[in-house]
Amino acid sequence: MSGRIREHASTIVVSALSSLFAVTLILFTGILTAAIDPAVIEGSGMFRLVLIMVAAIFILIALYVGAIVTANTFSTIIAGRTRTIALLRLIGATSARVRARVAGEGLVMGLLGAVLGFGIAEALCAAAVAWGPELGWLPAGRDYPLFDPLTLIAVAIVALTTWAAAWSGSRRVGRVSPIAATGAAVELPAERSRRRPARTVWAMILLIIGAALLAIGIALGLVTPLALFIAFFGGLFSFTGIALGAHLIMPPLLRLSGRALGSGPSGRLAAANAVRFPERSARSTIGLVIGVTLVTMFAVALASYETMTLQAFENDPSLREELAGTLAVTTAVFTGLVGFSAVIAAVGLVNTLSLSVLQRTRELGLLRALGFTGAQVRRMVLAESAQMTLTALVFGLVLGVFYGWTAAVTLLGSQSGMMAPTIPWPIIGGVAVFGIALALIAAAAPARRAIRVSPVAALAAQ
Numbered sequence: 147m148s149g150r151i152r153e154h155a156s157t158i159v160v161s162a163l164s165s166l167f168a169v170t171l172i173l174f175t176g177i178l179t180a181a182i183d184p185a186v187i188e189g190s191g192m193f194r195l196v197l198i199m200v201a202a203i204f205i206l207i208a209l210y211v212g213a214i215v216t217a218n219t220f221s222t223i224i225a226g227r228t229r230t231i232a233l234l235r236l237i238g239a240t241s242a243r244v245r246a247r248v249a250g251e252g253l254v255m256g257l258l259g260a261v262l263g264f265g266i267a268e269a270l271c272a273a274a275v276a277w278g279p280e281l282g283w284l285p286a287g288r289d290y291p292l293f294d295p296l297t298l299i300a301v302a303i304v305a306l307t308t309w310a311a312a313w314s315g316s317r318r319v320g321r322v323s324p325i326a327a328t329g330a331a332v333e334l335p336a337e338r339s340r341r342r343p344a345r346t347v348w349a350m351i352l353l354i355i356g357a358a359l360l361a362i363g364i365a366l367g368l369v370t371p372l373a374l375f376i377a378f379f380g381g382l383f384s385f386t387g388i389a390l391g392a393h394l395i396m397p398p399l400l401r402l403s404g405r406a407l408g409s410g411p412s413g414r415l416a417a418a419n420a421v422r423f424p425e426r427s428a429r430s431t432i433g434l435v436i437g438v439t440l441v442t443m444f445a446v447a448l449a450s451y452e453t454m455t456l457q458a459f460e461n462d463p464s465l466r467e468e469l470a471g472t473l474a475v476t477t478a479v480f481t482g483l484v485g486f487s488a489v490i491a492a493v494g495l496v497n498t499l500s501l502s503v504l505q506r507t508r509e510l511g512l513l514r515a516l517g518f519t520g521a522q523v524r525r526m527v528l529a530e531s532a533q534m535t536l537t538a539l540v541f542g543l544v545l546g547v548f549y550g551w552t553a554a555v556t557l558l559g560s561q562s563g564m565m566a567p568t569i570p571w572p573i574i575g576g577v578a579v580f581g582i583a584l585a586l587i588a589a590a591a592p593a594r595r596a597i598r599v600s601p602v603a604a605l606a607a608q
Contacts, residue, residue, distance in 0.1 A: 156497030165263025220315025252312020349391030356384025437491030442546020
């Protein structure tokens with residue numbers, strides 16, 4: 147039982163974070179609406195509608211990232227349960243039945259996490275309403291709502307999204323044959339991973355469509371701000387293509403980052419592991435790539451938008467100063483909201499690496515039997531975490547700068563023309579520091595677990 151809880155810890159945490167984010171945004175939308183003086187803003191229903199639309203965008207982003215992290219987690223779990231699934235198939239269980247059982251686990255864990263997130267969000271909002279007037283954050287004497295029917299819908303959506311992601315992540319069940327009962331954790335090797343024509347073709351199609359729409363959006367952005375919608379779909383298609391083709395894109399990038407981290411035995415083994423099992427390395431990194439891309443994209447888009455807007459009001463210093471303050475606050479708020487999705491992605495990286503170490507008991511035992519010391523095994527696990535984090539950071543930063551610049555140009559290109567992207571270096575630096583800390587945190591527990599592996603017991607493990 148403890149093993150199952152450990153496997154699903156990431157699922158519970160991710161669904162709890164997604165639910166916490168969604169419920170908090172919905173409740174604070176109602177609280178902010180109640181805090182507005184009707185004499186200042188008439189018809190606050192429209193204001194609430196706008197807030198809900200903005201909140202919905204960020205909720206969808208969090209659900210999207212959470213779904214990918216959950217699907218990758220269940221793919222890793224399935225790889226580690228190959229022997230158990232094969233034994234079930236051997237005694238007559240169908241792949242559909244086993245897959246439904248795995249998806250059912252996802253639904254239960256997702257619902258558990260969603261309810262937990264709901265409770266925490268309610269407590270946070272209750273504390274804000276109780277202490278807000280005293281601290282001067284909220285006007286006193288208002289009736290602030292602490293419940294909204296939309297929150298129950300959000301909880302249900304989080305649970306159903308987790309179930310759908312678990313179903314998607316368990317698609318490998320059908321490929322587990324009864325003969326695999328003689329093995330242990332099984333990952334697709336590089337040759338078989340590359341021989342997935344349907345997935346590769348779809349990835350190429352989405353990338354081509356996305357690139358074409360992005361190019362059209364940038365060109366039309368010099369004429370009309372409506373080009374932003376074209377660029378939005380271009381970014382959506384192109385990034386989905388990158389996610390689908392991650393098993394081909396990420397290993398070469400991981401190989402390069404592995405070489406940059408050193409050429410010792412531990413570093414070489416860590417770099418080889420990334421290429422030897424492309425799907426495992428892609429699952430570990432693509433979620434973090436999404437998080438870094440989102441944070442960077444919004445930061446660059448808002449910074450470029452601020453630069454273009456302020457240039458348009460150079461002749462009005464007072465208005466320009468007022469706009470600068472407003473845009474700075476907006477940038478901080480939006481970056482913080484998107485940063486929540488990066489935290490969800492980081493949870494996925496930590497859990498995937500932990501599960502990977504748990505499922506490689508025999509491999510680690512063999513290394514110890516061949517003479518690897520505990521320190522060398524620890525360095526190998528740390529090098530794997532570092533190269534995955536470094537790759538995700540660099541790749542995500544490049545994508546985020548490009549997507550952010552595209553958003554700003556398509557929105558304001560008709561007024562300001564083609565401009566170079568404005569890079570918010572403090573935020574980029576914060577992302578880099580976050581990545582370094584994440585690499586150390588992600589490797590800490592797996593490294594301790596790895597050096598405790600007894601060579602004799604590990605080689606006897608199945």
